[in-house]
Amino acid sequence: MEWETVIGLEVHVQLATDTKIFSGASTAFGSAPNTQACAIDLAMPGTLPVPNEKAFRYAIMFGLAIDADIGKRSVFERKNYFYPDLPKGYQTTQLDEPIVGPGHVEIQLSDGSTKSIRIHHAHLEEDAGKSLHEGDFGGMGHGMSGIDLNRAGTPLIEIVSEPDMRNAEEAVTFARKLHSIVSSLGICDGEMSQGSMRFDVNISVRPKGTETLGTRTETKNLNSFKFMEDCIALEVERQIDVLEEGGEIIQETRLYNGDTKVARSMRSKEEANDYRYFPCPDLLPVEIDDDYIEDIRKQLPELPDARQARFVEQYGLSEYDAGILAADAATAQYFETTTEACNDAKLAANWIMGDLSAKLNADEKTINDSPVAATALAGLIVRIKDNTISNKIAKQVFEHMWKGEGEADSIIDAKGLKQMSDTGELEKIVDDVIASKPKEVANYLGEEDPKKRKKMMGAFMGPIMAATKGQANPGMVNQILSKKLNEQG
Amino acid sequence: MMTRLNRLLGNEEKAQISETQVDRSDIEKLAELARIEISESTVDEVAKSITDVLALVDQLQAADTDGIAPMAHPLDATQRLRVDRVSEDNRRDDFQKLAPAAEQGLYLVPKVIE
The missing domain is CATH 1.10.10.410 (Arc Repressor Mutant, subunit A)
Structure with a gap:
């Protein structure tokens, strides 16, 4: 039998605010444990939450970017469950009246086709803390877990897609596009390795040509596009195997370990209604007026699709190259600065997508941390253009620049790499x-x-x-x- | 209200019915979810008390509320928002004095199994 895969995503995006969603504690990443967990984050008696205006602003920016309806009235609910990294015993979140209503995101696939993925809604909520297990913090041998609540209360938007994706490529392309949108908007730092974006993937399969959705499983907390791709392949194969052997798919939550490439069941979702949501009595409904929304709309930065079209138009790049360079704001900025300084968009594009991106990947660095600044790369490109060095020698010079040995000109002089043209x-x-x-x-x-x-x-x-x-x-x-x-x- | 309660109990099929009886199993399930201990001998009594309270709520249900949007909060007001500026200092030492156990800045809890 031929099977069709159906995928929907739930995406948690940490908003790049300075403070938490309900308290004035800092959200800076990497601080000593619990130094950014205040009385509100710890659920001390007598404290009251006050929502962060910027979290609303950022959520609305996302809503406008995906052409969604903005919830003029937005209500917080309590989602009740017990876990040590959730001191209140409930997560403050939204349910029936979220800040962002239905919208859509366009994706471009490798065969050149495009597809619209519908967004069901996006809501504001708070992140939980982190549990550290023995070994993660020194291994005391006392059999206890350590809780760091610095992350507790960090503002999130949870973006919920419709089950519109049909294979891993569509899901990963969609995930990358969301990453590109939120980082271009500047509402999220996009640092996947720090958990700034986390993906829950809902997967089911059904006989091709049928309409009814199969039973789905949810694989939680993926924080890399590669892991997502691998995990989808694995889970689709597992589900088809189970069904072809006459078995049944159990609705459950699964965990995927990207390093070992092994997935396992975490818990079954039999008691799906156990969260006992109710409106949070500590928070009043938030009302958003049209002026506020229009004010945000006017200030929206350039979005990836518009930027891609501009790169094709302004710099004569191919759609493909423009798509890669326009995907995130930092890369786009780097490209434009380099091009302006060396006056050769094509060479700048080739170097950024080639040598620079290979080095960044190998050293697991983002373009913002690149040891070779955009103007420095432009300095190298200028020397290729004026025939001081060949392309081949330029690659050597680039290696030295990467190691922090100086600018292109000083390296060419010091190492006597100048092209022989006598x-x-x-x-x-x-x-x-x-x-x-x-x-x-x-x-x-x-x-x-x-x-x-x-x-x-x-x-x-x-x-x-x-x-x-x-x-x-x-x-x-x-x-x-x-x-x-x-x-x- | 009944709808809401039945939703709380996870009884989607009961959510449409307004006559409310809370039985032992409902109380046991709620107690488990809320991590509240209700001793075996008092379960029936608690079930009866809650049923009585819900009977009162059933009376309220008689009021005609057609065309009236439900309130999310008894105060007919809207939420004030806060400027995104750090206002909290690090008071970890004070807070950890209150905790049963803390080590290396972490609050210690019985082992968490994922």
Whole structure:
């Protein structure tokens, strides 16, 4: 039987506010445990939450970016459950009246087609703290867990999609697009490794051509696009195996370990209605007026789709290249700064998508932490353009720049990497190499086909480049060499 | 109101019915969810008390509320929002003095199993 996969995502996005959603405690990442957990975050008796205006502003920005209805009246509810990293015994969240209503996100797939993914809604809520298990904090051997509540109360929007995706590529493309939108809006720092965006993936399969949805499982807390892709492949295969062997899919929550590539069941969701939601008596309904929304709309920054179109138009990039460079605000900014400084969009694009991005990936750095600044990269590109160095030498220079050894010009000088363009000097080297290879010269002269002749020049190019330590201007060597060889005959 | 209660109990099928009887199993389930201990001998009594309270609520249900939007809060007011500015200092030492156990800045709790 042929099966169809159905995927929906729930995406938690940490908002880049300075303080928590209901308290004035800092949200800075990486501080010592519990130094940013105040009385409200700890659920001390007598405290009252006061919502953060910027969290609403950011949620509305997202809503406007996906063309959604904004909830003019927004109500917080209590979602009740017990877990040590949730001191209040409930998560303050939204249910029936969320801040962002239905909207949609367009994605571009690798075959060039586009698809619209519907967003069911997005709501504001608070993050929980973190539980550290033995070994994570020194391993006391007393069999207890440690709780760090710095993250408790960090504002989140939870974005809930409709089950509109049909394979891993669509799901990952959609996830990347959301990442691109929230980072372009500046409402989230987009640092996946720090948990700034976390994805829950709902997966089910059904016989192709049928309408009824199969029973789904939910794999929680994926924080990498690669893990999401792997986990979907694994779960789809598992579900099809179970069904083809006549079994049944159990609705359950699963955990996926991206490092070991193993998924396991966490708990079954039999008691799905156990959260006993009710409106939070500590918080009044929040009312948003049209002026406020319009004010935010006017200040919306450029969104990825618009930026991509502008890059094609303004810089003559291909749709594909423009899509990659426009996807996040930091990369786009880097590209524009480099291009402005070197005046060559195509070379800037190639270097950013090639050598720079390879280095960033290898060192697990973001473009904001790149040791080679945009203007420094432009300095290197300028030296390729004016023939001071070849593209090949430029890659060496880039390596040195990456290691923090200075700007392109100082590295080229210090290492004597300047391209050899002195005709007299090059001619002498070419003469020497020709003299040392009489057999190759005879072969060359005996060949009539110009294509084959061109290929045979390689036998001389190697030794010439070696003699000049790769610094000879390849175009000039080519010219001199073919002239000299033809003179032999 | 009954709808809400039945939703709280997870009884979607009961959510449509307004006559409310709370039985032992409802009380046991709620107690478990709320982590409240209700001794075996008092379960029936608690069930009866809650049923009585709900009977009162049933009376209120008789009021005609057609066309009136439900309130999210008894105060007919809207929420004031706060400016996004850090206002809380680090008072970890004070708070951790109140905790049964803390170590290396962490609050210690019985082992959490995922």
